[in-house]
Amino acid sequence: MFRRVLGKTLGFVGYTVQYGCIAHCAFEYIGEFVVCSGPSMEPTIVNHDIVFSERMSRHLCKIEKGDIVIAKSPFDPNMNICKRVIGLEGDKVCTSAPSDVFKSHTYVPKGHVWLEGDNLRNSTDSRSYGPIPYALIRGRVCLKSSMAILSTIQRCESVGSSKQVCLIDQSLDNILSSSPFCCVVMSLDVIATTTLETALASA
């Protein structure tokens, strides 16, 4: 009797450890769902959008200009920020506000990236705290889901001084709105809320 209970307990603990480890590997090396809050990435990502961030391109150093990334905030490692990569190492970027008459430029140092929000008026980003190290990037945002519409976020081709916001909503909704994917996203919400937060923008 006692032996059977002990064996069952041990088996349960073993399965818990195994599935916990598999979950850790999935979140660390494949991707995770994140709820974004804050206005800094409007209109691409609005408040309370759920996005999927994939980890492999960060581990393989495949982050490119125009990608939207989730990174640790350089001033508070427990907070995450969601921004668009404007410049990689060695690029010349514009550091002044869009309304300024005199533009100032700087070069991104080695091993760093330049991040800016799409909502340039209302975003705390590299223009206020400078370039951030590449190793703070946690993942690349590749899917977003808002109000049962799944849209792929496409890499913005023409970034630079013009900084157009181009989100191309490929209408996948006729393919996917009938699929159970959105329900999956909603149920994964609970896991994702631990790693949410865009930088709360101070005007």
Next chain:
Amino acid sequence: MAQQASAGRRYLRAFVSGFFVAVPVTVTVLDRFAYVARVEGASMQPFLNPEGGSECDVVLLNRWSVRNYQVQRGDIVSVMSPRNPQQKIIKRVIGLEGDFIRTLGYKNRYVRIPDGHFWIEGDHHGHSLDSNSFGPVSVGLLHGRASHIIWPPSRWQQIKPSLPPNRGPLDTEEEEG
């Protein structure tokens, strides 16, 4: 013949299930709890790699104790290099956020460390690429805290936090130092 095939299948199944247990468990332990790393280079002499040359120390990095990004002054930590994201560097923490630090060859003589950053230096001044060349480092780059030297066996020991003399944070009144 049929018996042999079924035995082969049983071995294959055992191998696959063992593989699916061993790999995630190993990865999780290395990511969350402890990591073993070889120290290369002369930047932490004389504490690590005292001989130099081909002898390399192996240290145990405790990753569980830095899960909330809490370190003390004097700890030896490993940090993702801000210059090269593929590389990790091992240095000693000299100052935490808010401290005033006297720098050794940085562009400013005295630096106040901003929030969410720390100041790291190698023990071997002049042979170390540290905060004196790239400034304060964000705490988010922290990778682990070196807790034990495990190789060579003759120097097996626990690593205690210790600041080099005269390298603590400055109080506001003795800033002349």
